[in-house]
Amino acid sequence: MTKFFMEQVKTHQIYEWIKSFAQKDSVDFDFHGFCLEQSKVLFEKQDLKNCTCSELKHLNLRVLKGDRAGTSYTKDFSKKSLEDCYQRAVDSLNFSDKKERGFLSKNESYKDFSPFYDEGFKNLTIEDKIKKAEEITKGSLGIDKRIQPVYSSVKDFNTENFFGNSEGSQSFYKANYIMASCYSLAIQENSRSESDSESFARNYDNIDFKKVGQEAALKALNKLNAIVPETKRYPVIFKAGPAAGELLLFLANLMNGKAVFEGASCLKKDSLSNRLFSKEFSLYDDPFSLWGFGSSPFDGEGFASEKTTLVEKGVLENYLTDSFFSKALKIPHTRKAFWNEGGSLNISTTNLLMPEGKTSFEYLVKEFPKVIIIDSLKGAGYNPTSGDFSKEAIGFLCEGGEKTPLHQFTVSGNIKDLFSNILKVGADNEIYAGRVKTPSFLVPDLMIAGK
Amino acid sequence: MLIPKTVLSNVIHAGLSEGASFCEIYAEENLSSLMKLKSSQTEYISGKDLGVGIRLFYGDEELYTYTNSLDEKSLLKALKSLVAGKKQRDFQKPLSKTPLTFPLTHEFPKEIKSDLNKEKNFLQKLDKELRGDSLISQCYITLNRIYKKVQIANSEGALTCDVRPYFSFHVQSIAEEGGRKEFGSKTVGQTGESLFLNEDLLKTTGRQSNKIALQNLKAEPAPAGKFPVIINKGFGGVIFHEACGHGMETTSVAKKMSVFSDKLGKKVASSCVTAFDDGTLQGQYGSIARDDEGRPSQKTCLIEKGILKNYMADRLGAQKTSYNVTGSARRQNYKFPPTSRMRNTYIDAGKSSLKEIIQDIDCGLFAETLGGGSVSPGTGNYNFSVTSARLIKKGRLDRSVKGASLVGNGLDTLSKISKVGKDLELAPGNCGSISGWVPVTVGQPPILVSELTVGGQKKGRD
Numbered sequence: 001m002t003k004f005f006m007e008q009v010k011t012h013q014i015y016e017w018i019k020s021f022a023q024k025d026s027v028d029f030d031f032h033g034f035c036l037e038q039s040k041v042l043f044e045k046q047d048l049k050n051c052t053c054s055e056l057k058h059l060n061l062r063v064l065k066g067d068r069a070g071t072s073y074t075k076d077f078s079k080k081s082l083e084d085c086y087q088r089a090v091d092s093l094n095f096s097d098k099k100e101r102g103f104l105s106k107n108e109s110y111k112d113f114s115p116f117y118d119e120g121f122k123n124l125t126i127e128d129k130i131k132k133a134e135e136i137t138k139g140s141l142g143i144d145k146r147i148q149p150v151y152s153s154v155k156d157f158n159t160e161n162f163f164g165n166s167e168g169s170q171s172f173y174k175a176n177y178i179m180a181s182c183y184s185l186a187i188q189e190n191s192r193s194e195s196d197s198e199s200f201a202r203n204y205d206n207i208d209f210k211k212v213g214q215e216a217a218l219k220a221l222n223k224l225n226a227i228v229p230e231t232k233r234y235p236v237i238f239k240a241g242p243a244a245g246e247l248l249l250f251l252a253n254l255m256n257g258k259a260v261f262e263g264a265s266c267l268k269k270d271s272l273s274n275r276l277f278s279k280e281f282s283l284y285d286d287p288f289s290l291w292g293f294g295s296s297p298f299d300g301e302g303f304a305s306e307k308t309t310l311v312e313k314g315v316l317e318n319y320l321t322d323s324f325f326s327k328a329l330k331i332p333h334t335r336k337a338f339w340n341e342g343g344s345l346n347i348s349t350t351n352l353l354m355p356e357g358k359t360s361f362e363y364l365v366k367e368f369p370k371v372i373i374i375d376s377l378k379g380a381g382y383n384p385t386s387g388d389f390s391k392e393a394i395g396f397l398c399e400g401g402e403k404t405p406l407h408q409f410t411v412s413g414n415i416k417d418l419f420s421n422i423l424k425v426g427a428d429n430e431i432y433a434g435r436v437k438t439p440s441f442l443v444p445d446l447m448i449a450g451k
Numbered sequence: 452m453l454i455p456k457t458v459l460s461n462v463i464h465a466g467l468s469e470g471a472s473f474c475e476i477y478a479e480e481n482l483s484s485l486m487k488l489k490s491s492q493t494e495y496i497s498g499k500d501l502g503v504g505i506r507l508f509y510g511d512e513e514l515y516t517y518t519n520s521l522d523e524k525s526l527l528k529a530l531k532s533l534v535a536g537k538k539q540r541d542f543q544k545p546l547s548k549t550p551l552t553f554p555l556t557h558e559f560p561k562e563i564k565s566d567l568n569k570e571k572n573f574l575q576k577l578d579k580e581l582r583g584d585s586l587i588s589q590c591y592i593t594l595n596r597i598y599k600k601v602q603i604a605n606s607e608g609a610l611t612c613d614v615r616p617y618f619s620f621h622v623q624s625i626a627e628e629g630g631r632k633e634f635g636s637k638t639v640g641q642t643g644e645s646l647f648l649n650e651d652l653l654k655t656t657g658r659q660s661n662k663i664a665l666q667n668l669k670a671e672p673a674p675a676g677k678f679p680v681i682i683n684k685g686f687g688g689v690i691f692h693e694a695c696g697h698g699m700e701t702t703s704v705a706k707k708m709s710v711f712s713d714k715l716g717k718k719v720a721s722s723c724v725t726a727f728d729d730g731t732l733q734g735q736y737g738s739i740a741r742d743d744e745g746r747p748s749q750k751t752c753l754i755e756k757g758i759l760k761n762y763m764a765d766r767l768g769a770q771k772t773s774y775n776v777t778g779s780a781r782r783q784n785y786k787f788p789p790t791s792r793m794r795n796t797y798i799d800a801g802k803s804s805l806k807e808i809i810q811d812i813d814c815g816l817f818a819e820t821l822g823g824g825s826v827s828p829g830t831g832n833y834n835f836s837v838t839s840a841r842l843i844k845k846g847r848l849d850r851s852v853k854g855a856s857l858v859g860n861g862l863d864t865l866s867k868i869s870k871v872g873k874d875l876e877l878a879p880g881n882c883g884s885i886s887g888w889v890p891v892t893v894g895q896p897p898i899l900v901s902e903l904t905v906g907g908q909k910k911g912r913d
Contacts, residue, residue: 057519378825388853
């Protein structure tokens, strides 16, 4: 990608303009912005379907007066547009009576983030990226003739994030990442099955593009001629990757301090420091993982990021908080403020990490004579207020050394019960969605609905 | 105009100079205003988004770039970055040296300003009313207005300007008793020039949200297994949207990805099923005067008495499949090239009353309100969550159950629709797919599916 964008943005100039607007009204402020260069190549079977290059700017601005906050956002970094954005934030202050002021960051010391940016990846041309996507496609279609239309994509992101506030804090960092993915469909007479695979890195050399395609194809082939399981209770293994990762993301949402404070989570403030889960289970939020694309040296309020222990051997240790909700709940400030593009300051995980256990996946499967392995979970079906879930699942039934593919079934239960009943954790960590690293885990008894 | 005609002409000419067979510029300005009420406190956020997407076709290949800068220099730079390194293709077309002349002169109407004080007072009054029930512990109310200006120009000389105001209102209620907590939610949405605060409609929406939360508080865990299932009117239509609609978009039909590929003119559903995708319905959330390629919207018959009649096609989809374009090209915003997408999709009214549908069922499930769902177009397997439900015992509605989900296969489910009610209702939603999130409506009268897998925590039929 040619250098055409980042150099134009003068973050210090933006800071000075906003500071001058705010000084006139004697209000405090903070802002968080980013510039993003992105490219995406999408293959549909052997043909290039779509190729996208983009440049994007965004700035979220918050003004603070007394105990009130007003926010707005813009995509235009000209002085006029920023002034307009500032005025909208002030108007919003006047229409809001939400008292959600925490405290502003000051004199923070940020970790060096240079390992998270690889300058070299920008030397690749669009044509180079098209070839990488072609490699994925060939990898998938070359596995077997039953593999039919395939989507392969290569995306890269190059971001520059910046922050400033009226306490004089200013910071920025650069990061990049690359994502390769493949969706394969296998067709054999009347049976159709699909699967996908993905790989993430900060350097093109660290991705085996052909392997991404091959993995998706092999997974799809393994699921051909799937049957519907009988409706009853089974021991269930949630496999490392999509299945286990989805459940961890749901659980982490319940640990959001905002949801806890507003009563939207089935977890409560006094749940902290209690053993709610299996002692086999620990969970961390780690903003400094090289593998994770949620990594950042500071949060949305400019506080230096920290690794947070959410669960340690079954004990709920911390919630995800920003400056306001830590104060409101009187619990530790874990620095997880996050701006979304719609101008709302929220709380979010960075990268979730569930440590591996000691049991190999093969031994996990042998723990019970009959066990269902869930490979992926689909669709809606989570209730955060009760913790109940009921989700479409795709996987296998393992019995007597035989592995039969399953489809069109659901797994249902309660998320707190599920994590309190984890019997064993696998030694097979896998990355899911670029933000969750999780091993497989075994739960002895869950309701499966099929035929 | 968001971009002057001369700039459009120059950029399109530059696109064609790179060997493209077609060039399109989509510009958008989006003013959003969101009033939220949580924990009885109001929060108001407004912001402005703007950007441009440029699309080039090289035969069936599509190149796309987008930027937040609307000036000519930035647009040409973005275009250059897109084609940099890409080899010139064999199918170059001779270039026209004649500047494009766009016939349309269009000024966007001024944004209709809403009375924020009035809206704030209304939300506060409604919040107070909804919290009047001692079991309701929390209410979240959001009122969202979007005023979107769109300008689309292409190398065929077409220029379209459109204004798309959207209004949506969402309530979520949490009910609590004896340490147990459940939630309910309800959404309304509309589009059109004259959006107003219909206080009665919004109050009803809030009360329905409370009712679902309170019903779930008393509900037992849903049973698991195969049952006859009545899927209620309104948002129940998400079943057709997910299970069938996505498979009828040329996005998945073009490469024979969909289970509906090559089935035009064939029987794909029970004879009692007729279904449409209609972008022309006045004021509905999925209605569009023009699609995102600038074509007028249409009413498209998808299934007539069980026979597949049409697919939904955008320009590229039509080019690849030779099916007719249906004014269905849609995208979330300038960050996405358009693809074929649904608008207002519904199963048409049949003849049975709800009572008549229920009375023949010995043991089944009435899925009263539905949540979100998803589908795999390659297999046709779908799922969606049921946010409130009741058991059916011996031809009558019985106790409430909670936490159910439904899974099945689109073609299989269509063939198992055995009764279609007469009471058609539409409901708004947001649909996420390859070109992002777009506002849609789904709809149907109550329908009976003779057998469907219900996911729940409890085994058995008692």
